[in-house]
Amino acid sequence: MTTVGDVVAVLEAAYPPALAESWDAVGLVCGDPAEPVDRVLVCVDPVEATVDEALELGAQLVVAHHPLLLRGVHGVPASTPKGGLVHRLIRAGAGLFCAHTNADAAAPGVSDALADALGLTVTGPLNPNDDGRTGIGRVGELPAPEPFHAFVERVAAALPATAAGVRGAGERDRLIRTVAVSGGAGDSYLGVATALGVDAYVTADLRHHPASEHLALGAVPALVDVAHWASEWPWCEQVAAILRGAVGGNVDITVSIRTTDPWTVVSAR
Ligand SMILES: [Zn+2]
Numbered sequence: 074m075t076t077v078g079d080v081v082a083v084l085e086a087a088y089p090p091a092l093a094e095s096w097d098a099v100g101l102v103c104g105d106p107a108e109p110v111d112r113v114l115v116c117v118d119p120v121e122a123t124v125d126e127a128l129e130l131g132a133q134l135v136v137a138h139h140p141l142l143l144r145g146v147h148g149v150p151a152s153t154p155k156g157g158l159v160h161r162l163i164r165a166g167a168g169l170f171c172a173h174t175n176a177d178a179a180a181p182g183v184s185d186a187l188a189d190a191l192g193l194t195v196t197g198p199l200n201p202n203d204d205g206r207t208g209i210g211r212v213g214e215l216p217a218p219e220p221f222h223a224f225v226e227r228v229a230a231a232l233p234a235t236a237a238g239v240r241g242a243g244e245r246d247r248l249i250r251t252v253a254v255s256g257g258a259g260d261s262y263l264g265v266a267t268a269l270g271v272d273a274y275v276t277a278d279l280r281h282h283p284a285s286e287h288l289a290l291g292a293v294p295a296l297v298d299v300a301h302w303a304s305e306w307p308w309c310e311q312v313a314a315i316l317r318g319a320v321g322g323n324v325d326i327t328v329s330i331r332t333t334d335p336w337t338v339v340s341a342r
Contacts, residue, residue: 077109079110084136084315094174097143100170108168112132113132114327115309115316115326116135118137134170135168138172180206186307186308186311188254191228191254193211199253210262218249221244224297225297228297232303235302235334236337239298240298241297242287242288242292243288243295251273267287272293272295273297274296275304276299312326313326
């Protein structure tokens with residue numbers, strides 16, 4: 074028998090809580106470590122769609138990247154969206170575990186999964202911790218240089234489709250070989266990627282002014298902006314592989330296939 078606590082121990086060995094940022098909230102949100110688990114759902118966002126998916130599967134544990142309760146709360150009344158999710162999970166006998174910035178920084182972590190999906194050979198973290206091995210983002214190399222427009226197509230093909238799609242900013246035909254990636258909102262590391270002199274930087278939630286000012290400075294690295302959810306979704310397969318390796322004999326691990334990117338309607342104009 075495998076317990077929730079056993080699964081949590083495997084996840085905390087892979088994504089040590091000590092690697093989380095001080096403002097973050099990681100670990101078990103609800104759930105009894107002593108209870109048995111034979112089905113786990115791995116997802117990016119702990120939201121209505123993924124809780125539905127977990128309960129339909131009969132999962133006793135949801136492993137999510139984003140925290141459900143990042144800021145302090147006084148209660149979890151079922152009349153609020155987040156409290157409602159906590160109630161649904163507990164009533165169904167399911168726990169929720171979140172690995173956020175600890176999963177970003179760990180090696181392998183969120184950005185290794187993104188880099189692997191893009192076919193990059195990782196050479197190290199974008200913003201390394203003191204150990205030089207862990208840290209936010211990754212830098213890697215393509216097997217061969219390719220024009221930026223082809224690289225943008227590569228990114229789109231590698232990630233799950235979203236309504237908002239993939240956008241590039243930079244010279245269409247400039248050759249791309251070295252690439253920095255940062256799963257999730259990565260515009261705060263644009264300066265680091267620029268200082269490293271990589272050819273392209275792939276992340277999510279790039280804002281107008283940082284992107285515009287970057288282009289004015291010469292547009293190197295070229296920028297690729299993807300949906301936040303899509304940039305972190307490859308991590309789910311990494312988690313699933315780690316859990317299958319450790320407890321796969323007793324526990325069925327499913328990666329969520331429900332798109333939880335909030336942007337779902339695009340104008341036809
Ligand atoms: Zn994120």
